[in-house]
Amino acid sequence: MKGYAYRSGEGEPSLQLPMWEALVTDAVGDVIEFWGFKRNHGRVWALLYVREEPMNSKELQEDLELSKGAVSMIVRDLEQWKVVQRVRKPGSSAWHFEAELDFMEMITRVLQEREGELIARVSEDLKDAENLARTSDVDEETLERIKRMRTLAGLMKQALDVFVKTAQLDVSQTRDLLG
Amino acid sequence: MKGYAYRSGEGEPSLQLPMWEALVTDAVGDVIEFWGFKRNHGRVWALLYVREEPMNSKELQEDLELSKGAVSMIVRDLEQWKVVQRVRKPGSSAWHFEAELDFMEMITRVLQEREGELIARVSEDLKDAENLARTSDVDEETLERIKRMRTLAGLMKQALDVFVKTAQLDVSQTRDLLG
DNA sequence: GCGAAAGTTCAAGAGGTTTTGAACACCTAA
DNA sequence: TTAGGTGTTCAAAACCTCTTGAACTTTCGC
Structure with missing residues (x-):
């Protein structure tokens, strides 16, 4: 080598x-x-x-x-x-x-920012979609499916928040990890 | 609108x-x-x-x-x-x-695959780097810093695995979420 | 303040990824 | 088996992001 x-x-x-x-x-x-x-x-x-x-x-x-x-x-x-x-x-x-040593913290912070904006926008759009669909003659099951997608977006956010917390916890437990 | x-x-x-x-x-x-x-x-x-x-x-x-x-x-x-x-x-x-309804599961699965390959490769490279550095006249603290990076890669993997588990758990708790 | 070095900006170019659509392959029904 | 519709492939084009480097601005030492 x-x-x-x-x-x-x-x-x-x-x-x-x-x-x-x-x-x-x-x-x-x-x-x-x-x-x-x-x-x-x-x-x-x-x-x-x-x-x-x-x-x-x-x-x-x-x-x-x-x-x-x-x-x-x-x-x-x-x-x-x-x-x-x-x-x-x-x-x-x-x-x-x-x-500086807080590299991992930075990754999770930026990730969470990006994700926050995304989920906010997506949730808003799905809400609009639901309202529009309701005013059209869309059947109940379809409305239900749109609602479920909103739930899914929420779950995604939760899971990512857990990831961020885990990452930060892991690093802080290994305090002075990079120092 | x-x-x-x-x-x-x-x-x-x-x-x-x-x-x-x-x-x-x-x-x-x-x-x-x-x-x-x-x-x-x-x-x-x-x-x-x-x-x-x-x-x-x-x-x-x-x-x-x-x-x-x-x-x-x-x-x-x-x-x-x-x-x-x-x-x-x-x-x-x-x-x-x-x-099909297991959309979230697919995301986490593919994510974990990609991440697995990445971490494997990166860990390998950092190990090589450490060995090479050791054979050169690199001081002890520098070697320590390389080691710490390997730890960090490991933590990242752990955190992502937690994310995947959380996501899958969330979805299964809301069984029939998309159905 | 002046000249030189350092630092920033951004239009143009390079590089990489996704999409297109024409050519080709495959199926199906008769 | 064949004709026509359906499905796939892949080279080229479109697209998008990142990098370059020349022009410009700022800072530093004197």
């Missing part, structure tokens, strides 16, 4: 990531993508986390082979989500970024 | 969906999309569910404004996931489709 991530040709100053860092960042990228975030959000956070030492945009750009613009946008998102903090480093005029 | 879903021009035989059906199918489409399926999977299933009466490809195609090919592929998926059944209808040579 090679010790360095593959890169053909010899473009930049050859600052490629060691294989193990590539594996870690890609792993987190895959996980975060599963949850509907962007792969590179995960890669950036993961690199900051394993390195411990705050990194600047230039370093992130080179190590993860991202563009200037991409790094700027990604760290902005991560800051807003409070999983990355912007810090000054003595002797440098550039901002540096360091990983 | 209009009683019919909007459609400009006058293309097909004007077999547009009543507004309430459009609301229902779109609602289910949105939900299923949230879970990483295709919008039209949800729309097709939802229409079959509210209509109760089995429909053929042609009807699905016209009512939901899908192409012939799309309908073919979508019902194939839904059949494989066991949420739609193919039936014969007397007096017609075309296949008809009817909705």
